[in-house]
Amino acid sequence: MRWDSQRADGAGQATLPGVGEFVRTVRTPEFSGLVFHEIRARSVLNRVPGRSTVPFQWTVNPYRGCSHACRYCFARNTHTYLDLDAGHDFDTQVIVKVNAAERLAAQLRSPTWKREHVAMGTNTDPYQRAEGRYALMPGIVSALGRSGTPFSILTKGTVLSRDISLLADIGKDVSVGLGVSIALIDRDLQRDVEPGTPSPQARLELVRRVREAGLPCGVFVAPVLPGLTDSVAQLDQLLAAIADAGATGVTVLPLHLRPGTREWFAEWLRYAHPELVADYRQLYGKGSYVDRGYRRLLAARVGPLMRRHGLDSRTGRDATVETETGDAESSWPIGSLPDVAPQDAVIHEEQLTLL
Numbered sequence: 125m126r127w128d129s130q131r132a133d134g135a136g137q138a139t140l141p142g143v144g145e146f147v148r149t150v151r152t153p154e155f156s157g158l159v160f161h162e163i164r165a166r167s168v169l170n171r172v173p174g175r176s177t178v179p180f181q182w183t184v185n186p187y188r189g190c191s192h193a194c195r196y197c198f199a200r201n202t203h204t205y206l207d208l209d210a211g212h213d214f215d216t217q218v219i220v221k222v223n224a225a226e227r228l229a230a231q232l233r234s235p236t237w238k239r240e241h242v243a244m245g246t247n248t249d250p251y252q253r254a255e256g257r258y259a260l261m262p263g264i265v266s267a268l269g270r271s272g273t274p275f276s277i278l279t280k281g282t283v284l285s286r287d288i289s290l291l292a293d294i295g296k297d298v299s300v301g302l303g304v305s306i307a308l309i310d311r312d313l314q315r316d317v318e319p320g321t322p323s324p325q326a327r328l329e330l331v332r333r334v335r336e337a338g339l340p341c342g343v344f345v346a347p348v349l350p351g352l353t354d355s356v357a358q359l360d361q362l363l364a365a366i367a368d369a370g371a372t373g374v375t376v377l378p379l380h381l382r383p384g385t386r387e388w389f390a391e392w393l394r395y396a397h398p399e400l401v402a403d404y405r406q407l408y409g410k411g412s413y414v415d416r417g418y419r420r421l422l423a424a425r426v427g428p429l430m431r432r433h434g435l436d437s438r439t440g441r442d443a444t445v446e447t448e449t450g451d452a453e454s455s456w457p458i459g460s461l462p463d464v465a466p467q468d469a470v471i472h473e474e475q476l477t478l479l
């Protein structure tokens with residue numbers, strides 16, 4: 125199915141298998157370059173597959189695709205399930221579940237709902253640019269709060285600042301975990317590798333504002349890009365800024381390159397940093413996860429810096445913050461960077477192509 129062929133012209137609504145009912149496609153001058161495909165989702169409360177090792181069972185993702193457009197985004201391949209591509213389409217063609225709040229509220233009223241933790245930002249960013257137009261999150265977090273359901277949000281989006289006071293109110297009744305992703309601090313590299321995101325400084329300011337509102341706020345330094353953001357000086361500068369912003373915990377994770385992401389990232393690397401291609405081939409081989417030696421090296425670099433900036437003693441207070449891409453590495457705190465790849469790392473091996 126090509127989404128552009130869908131129309132809300134009264135000739136009957138298309139039903140999208142596994143997704144919901146198509147409403148309309150929207151292009152608007154305020155969001156130049158983006159296409160929003162509005163749908164009415166059948167379900168917005170998703171159970172995490174049993175084989176996953178993430179520390180939560182339920183997720184909510186009001187959007188599919190993400191205008192933050194990170195070259196390294198793990199979620200890219202999920203767009204191919206919708207007959208859209210994992211590259212430019214993922215960045216520019218965003219599926220919007222316009223009924224997310226009402227559908228979630230209905231699902232949370234089910235007598236079988238046990239009020240388990242719900243994680244948001246596990247596939248795509250709930251505070252990406254589209255949220256400025258659709259404002260789905262206030263209804264979603266209010267529904268979770270009213271139902272007594274604890275939740276967490278991980279984001280790069282400063283649109284979240286709009287909802288801080290609402291989140292602080294809800295946080296009086298249920299556990300609310302907030303996390304901000306800040307992978308690097310160099311503005312030029314950020315523009316290149318995360319072209320749709322707010323600046324690192326704007327995200328540090330978001331951390332500060334969340335903390336001033338009395339809410340916990342962890343930071344994910346993820347992903348660390350080998351040869352690009354992993355020097356001691358770079359990590360030192362970033363961790364110092366995160367400590368200064370008042371983060372309540374930090375998790376540092378190296379880059380993973382899964383199918384879909386791998387091809388898209390490799391294309392960028394060949395163009396932007398051809399001198400690093402051979403190193404990446406060696407580090408990632410045919411797998412999705414960087415080799416064990418690199419993980420050890422990164423842990424050895426980061427540990428002393430965490431202590432220097434007083435972040436080691438803060439980590440652990442915000443256990444409700446998870447990765448925005450729903451991977452099993454989410455719960456590994458710094459100081460215990462994983463020596464063993466997550467159990468699902470082997471699933472895609474046969475599909476991989478070399479960089």
Ligand code: SF4
Pocket residue numbers: 190191192193194196197198199247248249280448
């Ligand atoms: S990594 Fe997160 S913020 Fe970046 S494109 Fe993917 S979902 Fe969006």
